Amino acid sequence: MGQIVEIAYANLLSPMILFFLMGILAVLVNSDLKVPSAFYVGYTMIILFTIGIKGGVELRNVSFLEMLPAIFAAVFLSIMMLFIAYFIVKKLFRFSIVNSWAIAAHYGSVSAVTFVAGIAFLDKVAVYYEAYMSAILVIMEGPAIILAIIFYKMYVQKNGGENNNPNSSLQHVVKEAFFGKSIFLLLGGIFIGFVAHTDGLIKIQPLFGDLFYGVLCIFLLHMGMIATQSIKQMEKLNPLSFMFAFILPIIGGTIGVLVGNVIGLSLGGAFILAILTGSASYIAAPAAIEQAIPKASSGIYLGSALGLTLPFNLIIGIPYFYWVATMLY
Template sequence: MLDLAINNLLSPIVLSFVLGLFAALARSDLSVPEAVAKGMSLYLLFAIGFKGGVSVADHGIDPRLLGALVAGVVLSFGLPLIAFALLRGISGMSRTDAAAVAGHYGSISIVTFVAASSVLSDAGIAAEGYMVAVAAAMEAPAILSALWLVSRGSGGGRMTAELWHEILLNGSIVLLLGAFAIGMITGKDGLDKIASFIVNPFQGVLCLFLLDMGLIAGRGLRQGSSVLDRGAIGFAVLMPLVGAGAGLALGMVLGLSTGGVLLLMVLAASASYIAVPAAMRVALPEANPSIYLTLSLAVTFPFNLTLGIPIYLAAARMMTGG
């Protein structure tokens, strides 16, 4: 596990993130134009969705796919309840802020998922292609859990038409599922036609994207440190381990491969910083974005990227014998 952790820390994608983090903390004027960052995000979502669809087309649909989808939805609904209880127990956060943060930890970080996929590829470990569909299924249920948690108190989250639109037609979900469908329909022949676009440049684009993520995380640490206590920061490191443990248990029950178990662990361990923040702005405008964005992007994301993924892969290998 130590060798894997060192190799992961010294990989181009992690070092690119570290470079961005250092630049932001050192107050460098290095920046990635917003349009470029958006373009890279679209590229990564399309590439991972398309390749997942091709994998399913080659492998075929089986009961484990449906089981994995159900497991993903259960995790997305259930993990915010655990996260909320932990936050209320170890931090001084208000009910509304704790619920908003909890919602982030039931949803997923697609970039962490992509990074874990890259680690598997480098290690020559295969994974079920339908895990991309599981990732998409885990985006939205956590938002509903967060609103339910608030509704039990005095806050009263708002289920408006605008929020339902944000949940069901979120751009990342639409693109990920759409690319997945295209990959399933066109299969390996379709992949061969555009391999030079979505296979060969993938690692380089991921490095640049993580450079931008490092810049954003560094700025978040500078701006959000004043509103976070030690309990909240401790939660942002503890909760990924709790989620990964739940993902490991369900992955073993489903009989997933070593790669599939790892990806389910990563999905359960990651925290959203795209879909859920957008929904929280609509549903819980009184929640403090400096809290939930800093915890998910500036604490949990770097932890998963540098230490979490090697730990999860070692656990998946030990439990599956892979």
């Protein structure tokens, strides 16, 4: 217990978490602090490109066969979390089928911000992790979203329903899930990092490298504000109905560490796999679900993923996942 408290204390004092907490405080005290939307788009692009470029550079030294176990594990974990999330929110928390599939899509997908916070934590404690984990992030983004929408459409057809929205077609959904802005920027960054000349990468290092953690801190300040605003919008709802937002990260993260250990990942790699499995999407999933499952409540799926699970993982999940990993290695 002393070890996990020590890890949690160290995590809380990291600049990224402190910026996130400042964002929460800004909303709680009704500060007039605002982040211009243009800035948000700009630093989101920098963060996602930087993750991708770093991963692409590291992929030069990794064979596909070396990645194969992690790729299979990533797809398996994504699909597994989809069904675990659906079962919990439908059977235990009694949400409607429509909202259950929408929520499950978010918890089967992943959060890039939680991933980056986990990488930063490992860098701080000087723990090695596999270079290809950025590619695993990309792989885990889409499968659960697609499957959730397919099962929802099967349910609609079975019950004689019909959705004439052209943006809800499976082709459009696949495009949104696998080539939405977050995935596109990550894939683009990986491609650039993989094929670009080293001297060219050195020239862009000041923006896509040196400034990365500073930009990330401002991003987390903004995320803290948005997360708190999402929670405030849920004030009229029964808080106990959203306990799944804390249960699912613990389940997913614990299973992620175990699977990472079984397939032979390092301590750091298993920790990152736990973070991905225990996280919830609030960029790619909402964009696809809004179009494909319009009857689902965005306040529920976005409020839980962004307003509850993201803060939980940044403050509690990261030290917990790392502690579980250290128990196995």
